[in-house]
Amino acid sequence: MRWAERITAIVLLALSAFWIQLAVDLPFPAFARVAKMGPGHYPIAVAGLLAILAVWMLWQTFRSKKHADSAEDEEEQSLDSRGFRQLIIGFGFFLAYVILVPLIGFVMASIVFVFCFIRLIGKFNYWLSGALALGIPVLLWTVFAYLLTVPLPKGPFGF
Amino acid sequence: MGMLQNLAMGFGIALSPLNLFWIVLGQLVGVSVGILPGINASMAVAILLPLTFGMTPVSSLLLLAGIYMGTMFGGSITSILLRVPGTSTAAVVALDGYEMTRKGRAGLALGITAIGSWIAGTFSVMVLMSIGPWLSSVALAFGPPEYFALIFLGLTMITSLGGGSLVKGLIAGAFGLLLGTIGMDPGAGISRFTFGILGLDNGISFIAVLIGMFAVSQSLMNLERHFSHLFYKGKMTGLLPNWNDFKESFGSIIRGSVLGTFIGMLPGAGATASAFMSYSLEARISKNPEQVGKGDISCVAGPGSADNSAAGGALVPLLSLGIPGSETTAVLLGALMIHGIRPGPLLFSQHTSLVWALIASLYLANCLGLILATIGIKPLTQILRLPTPIMSAFILVMSVVGAYSISNSMIEVWIVVIFGVIGYLMKRLDIPVAPVILALVLGPMAEKSFRQALFMSDGNVIIFFTRPITVTMLILSGISLFLPFILSRFKPRILPQPKQPDES
Numbered sequence: 001m002r003w004a005e006r007i008t009a010i011v012l013l014a015l016s017a018f019w020i021q022l023a024v025d026l027p028f029p030a031f032a033r034v035a036k037m038g039p040g041h042y043p044i045a046v047a048g049l050l051a052i053l054a055v056w057m058l059w060q061t062f063r064s065k066k067h068a069d070s071a072e073d074e075e076e077q078s079l080d081s082r083g084f085r086q087l088i089i090g091f092g093f094f095l096a097y098v099i100l101v102p103l104i105g106f107v108m109a110s111i112v113f114v115f116c117f118i119r120l121i122g123k124f125n126y127w128l129s130g131a132l133a134l135g136i137p138v139l140l141w142t143v144f145a146y147l148l149t150v151p152l153p154k155g156p157f158g159f
Numbered sequence: 160m161g162m163l164q165n166l167a168m169g170f171g172i173a174l175s176p177l178n179l180f181w182i183v184l185g186q187l188v189g190v191s192v193g194i195l196p197g198i199n200a201s202m203a204v205a206i207l208l209p210l211t212f213g214m215t216p217v218s219s220l221l222l223l224a225g226i227y228m229g230t231m232f233g234g235s236i237t238s239i240l241l242r243v244p245g246t247s248t249a250a251v252v253a254l255d256g257y258e259m260t261r262k263g264r265a266g267l268a269l270g271i272t273a274i275g276s277w278i279a280g281t282f283s284v285m286v287l288m289s290i291g292p293w294l295s296s297v298a299l300a301f302g303p304p305e306y307f308a309l310i311f312l313g314l315t316m317i318t319s320l321g322g323g324s325l326v327k328g329l330i331a332g333a334f335g336l337l338l339g340t341i342g343m344d345p346g347a348g349i350s351r352f353t354f355g356i357l358g359l360d361n362g363i364s365f366i367a368v369l370i371g372m373f374a375v376s377q378s379l380m381n382l383e384r385h386f387s388h389l390f391y392k393g394k395m396t397g398l399l400p401n402w403n404d405f406k407e408s409f410g411s412i413i414r415g416s417v418l419g420t421f422i423g424m425l426p427g428a429g430a431t432a433s434a435f436m437s438y439s440l441e442a443r444i445s446k447n448p449e450q451v452g453k454g455d456i457s458c459v460a461g462p463g464s465a466d467n468s469a470a471g472g473a474l475v476p477l478l479s480l481g482i483p484g485s486e487t488t489a490v491l492l493g494a495l496m497i498h499g500i501r502p503g504p505l506l507f508s509q510h511t512s513l514v515w516a517l518i519a520s521l522y523l524a525n526c527l528g529l530i531l532a533t534i535g536i537k538p539l540t541q542i543l544r545l546p547t548p549i550m551s552a553f554i555l556v557m558s559v560v561g562a563y564s565i566s567n568s569m570i571e572v573w574i575v576v577i578f579g580v581i582g583y584l585m586k587r588l589d590i591p592v593a594p595v596i597l598a599l600v601l602g603p604m605a606e607k608s609f610r611q612a613l614f615m616s617d618g619n620v621i622i623f624f625t626r627p628i629t630v631t632m633l634i635l636s637g638i639s640l641f642l643p644f645i646l647s648r649f650k651p652r653i654l655p656q657p658k659q660p661d662e663s
Contacts (some may be wrong), residue, residue, distance in 0.1 A: 012330065019337060023354060031466055035610055036618030039344035039351055042606045046340060051332040056326050077499055083383035087370040090382040091580075094375075094555055098576055101559065109560075114552045121382070122548030136553055141558050147214045150564040 002061045004108075009058040020044050086107035086121060093117050105155025110137035164639055169515030173523055174487050176310060181214075181222040182520050184460035186527045189229020191542050193249070194237050194552070196599050200230035200372040204490045206554060208366055209561035212352025216217060216498035217513055221520045223494050227523040231430065231467045232276050236536060239268045239459070240346040248430040248466040251438045256463075256466070258454035271400050272406050275530035279416035280525035286479070288518055291507065294480035298504035303611035304622050306491050308632035310605040313482045313596060315636040316425060323655035327590045335598025338363055346614075353538060358570040365476075365493050367574035372592045373556045375579025378551045380586055408460035412443050419465030423472025425484065430469040437465035477502055478514060482601070517610050600629055 028038035045070075097113035115133035118124050124132075141159075144150045172178060192203040195520045204223050212220030230593065234249030239256035259268040276294045301309070314332065342362030353359040400408070415437040422433035424434055436470040441461040474491075481503030483489035495502050509513055531539070558579075562571040565606055582592050616622035623629050 001588075008584075008588060008590075012334075014335070018598075019340075019352070023340075026344075026349055026351060026531060029347045030161075031351070034617055035344070035346065035613035037610055037613050039347050039349040042344075042609070043337070043340040043351060046336040046602070050330070050337055051331045053326060054334055057330060071426060090378060090551070094579075095576065096571055098559060099571075101563075101572070106560065106563075108583065109558050114556060114589060116553040117555075118548055122546060122552075124546075124548070132549060132552070136556055139393040142557060143210065144560050144564055148210070150560075151567055152560065152563065 005057060005061045009054040012054035013051055016047040018052065019047035019050075023047065043071065062087070073078070090121055093121075102153045103141070103155070105157065105159060106152040107137050107141050107159050108155045162292070165511065165515045166288065166519065169511060169517070169519035171514035172214065172512060173221065173400075173519040175264050176658055178218060178221050178520070178635050179515070179523070181218050182225045183228075183527060185222040185225020186229040186516075186524050186531065189226040189231075189252070190233035190236075190528070190531060190539060192226065193230040193233020193546065194539060194542050198554075198621065199373075200227055200487045201490050201596075202377055204228065204494070205369045206374050206561055207555045208369075208490070209564045209651075211494065212497065212564060216495070216500055217448065217516050219494060219498065219516050220491075220513065223491060224520050225524045226516055227491070228280065228383060228467070228470060228521060231470050232273065232532065233539075234466075234529045235272045235276075235463055236269065236540060239635060240265055240273065241450065243418070246291070248434050250431075251462045252466075253439070253460040254452060255455050256415050258452070259456070261275060262454050264454065267400055267404060267456070271404065271456060272413075272463035274400070274405075274417065274483045275408070275412040275460045276467040276532075277525050277529040277579070278412050279419055279464035279468035279483055280471055281522065282416040283420040283423065283468035284521050285474050285526070285555065286430050286519060287471055287521075290424075291479045291514075294475065295504040295507045301504070301628070302526055302626075303608040303615065304582035304629045305632070307605060307608040308587065308611055308623065308629040309480060309663075310482060310601050310608065310635070312632050312636045312639065313357050313476075313484070314553045314601050315639045316484075319612045320373040328594055329590075331585065331590050331594035332598045335595035338595070338603040339464075339602030340606075342603075345603065346610045354563075356570065358566065358568060362564075362603065363599070364565055364571050364574055366497070366565055367571040368578045368599060369490060369596060370558045370562055371575040371578025372595060374554050374586075375575055376582030376586060378554050378558075379579060379583040381551055384547075395531055404456060411457035411461035413463040414629060415464035416468045418473040419458055419468030422465075423469030423484065424475045430466040430485065433465040433469040434462040467525075473635065474517075474521075477551065478506055479504065481506070481604075483597060486596050489596050492600060497517070498660075518608070518654075576602055 001024075023040035023043040026038065026040040026043075028040070032038060044060040093113055093116050097109055100112065109132045114136050115129050118132055119126065119129035122129075141152065145152045173182065180187060188203060188207070192198045192200065203226055207223070207226070214222070231248060235252045235256070238245045238249040238253035240259055242253050242257040256268045261267065314336075333338070339362070340361055343349070343352050343360055350360055358364075392601070413543060418437050418440065419433040422436060423430065438458055438461060440635075441457045442448075445451050445457060470487075473488045476484045477488045477492060478543075479490070483492045492502055495658065500506070500513065505630060529570070540651045558575055560571055562575040563569065565571045585592050612622055613620070623633065
């Protein structure tokens with residue numbers, strides 16, 4: 001946990017620095033100069049605040065050693081290897097699904113995703129997985145594409 | 160028009176068959192969502208929001224308000240029966256509620272929570288009715304400096320949303336402010352931090368961030384857990400309290416209602432805080448201190464009422480000032496904005512029928528909750544049988560289709576994926592996600608009013624220190640930064656650490 005917090009703090013510091021650098025380069029149109037505050041000032045203030053808070057968190061990880069260690073133990077307990085594997089596989093499916101949607105259409109991609117997800121993560125039998133893989137996308141397609149007329153991405157088969 | 164006439168008009172709209180259907184549906188969805196661990200009100204509203212795009216503003220608000228009120232009670236059901244709080248607000252009801260179940264008084268615990276919720280909800284709606292229009296008429300006189308101070312006050316109250324660590328709550332808030340700087344700047348119309356992506360010019364889509372942070376991240380959290388299925392097998396008798404039980408808990412219900420309403424009105428404090436404070440109050444003044452933590456009915460009735468009245472109280476600043484006080488009201492703000500309605504002081508005068516229909520529907524939702532509780536608790540707990548993987552698959556597909564329908568493009572879907580991962584990492588690191596949402600909504604509003612104020616004063620910041628209302632609110636902001644320290648003093652030792660408001 002402590003290491004994760006340190007890495008987060010450093011990532012946030014880098015993000016703040018990046019934001020400030022972009023904000024400094026923003027133009028400051030003449031008509032807005034009355035207020036003496038341009039487009040870049042507020043983002044610089046916010047990024048500065050984030051940087052200060054990140055340093056505060058970093059400092060805390062070094063200060064409260066004992067407390068952080070006990071939190072680390074809890075953390076280890078809650079994420080075991082099986083849970084981690086499930087998480088990675090599940091997220092992998094989801095990522096693949098989002099990539100597939102514009103390529104093969106919403107309905108096809110959803111059928112594949114729901115089937116893999118329920119069969120491989122939920123360990124349900126083929127029948128139930130298949131029924132849900134057809135049912136959920138068709139239900140959502142009916143609601144969104146048919147009733148709400150959202151032009152959902154279509155695949156090579158026209159749906 | 161007087162208040163009663165307005166209310167009658169509101170009931171007239173809310174009682175039309177179609178609108179009544181939406182309220183009932185919302186209530187049913189809300190109670191189900193409250194029962195299911197792993198889904199909370201914000202998440203349900205976030206993924207259902209795209210469904211309301213095609214509805215009229217009134218219908219969609221009634222549906223969302225029904226969900227909002229239903230969740231509060233639904234969470235208590237599983238807390239009491241199974242010691243599995245469906246929502247974080249109900250965590251504290253589990254303490255004495257489950258003990259009552261173990262003593263065979265499950266029905267009574269549920270009954271008193273239902274009645275308490277009803278009384279509390281009614282009380283908070285009455286407060287909303289009387290304070291809301293008054294507050295909005297006061298706020299009509301607000302200029303940009305006052306608005307800035309008010310929003311700033313709301314932002315500082317984010318600190319109390321954090322639950323555990325102050326610095327983490329603040330980091331989440333600052334991150335939300337940073338995200339809020341993406342898009343066109345409010346003073347000069349310059350594109351900022353859009354990286355050439357056209358879809359980002361109007362700012363990062365708030366709904367997409369919401370779906371990612373609440374729905375997708377929670378589904379990822381659920382993936383790593385192994386759920387064991389729990390069912391309530393005992394008998395459920397004696398749902399209605401007898402006169403003695405009612406007499407014993409009536410004081411707690413009233414105290415919970417008042418406390419909840421006023422804490423709910425404070426931006427940032429919310430339902431969870433009010434339930435915890437009500438519990439600690441009841442535990443302190445209990446006539447049978449030895450019963451506290453072992454099934455004391457007042458310790459169930461108080462917090463069970465407080466969370467419902469806080470839900471109503473949180474609508475006061477939202478409807479009259481346009482400032483959301485909790486993450487769920489931030490979602491409702493998003494819903495209003497999607498339908499082209501800008502909450503704020505003008506809402507009560509410009510959208511009179513909408514506001515009063517909403518108020519009437521909250522009251523109806525409350526009564527429906529009581530009816531549902533008396534006839535449907537046992538069948539409703541069967542919802543727990545729905546296996547998590549099926550639910551997760553459904554939520555993920557729904558997130559994708561919902562995000563896509565925001566602007567019919569994949570950009571929003573990718574925002575959902577990215578913020579799903581960020582939200583997951585934040586939850587793993589115990590950084591609360593609710594402040595991100597609040598800051599993302601309030602940040603651009605704060606910058607806009609700050610810069611408008613500076614335009615008024617030719618760039619002189621003294622304008623914020625010469626107006627009495629502004630100064631008062633800035634002083635209050637200073638105090639509220641230290642609110643978490645004050646609140647922590649009220650927490651009795653027997654309480655578990657409060658969970659994050661977004662967690663279930």
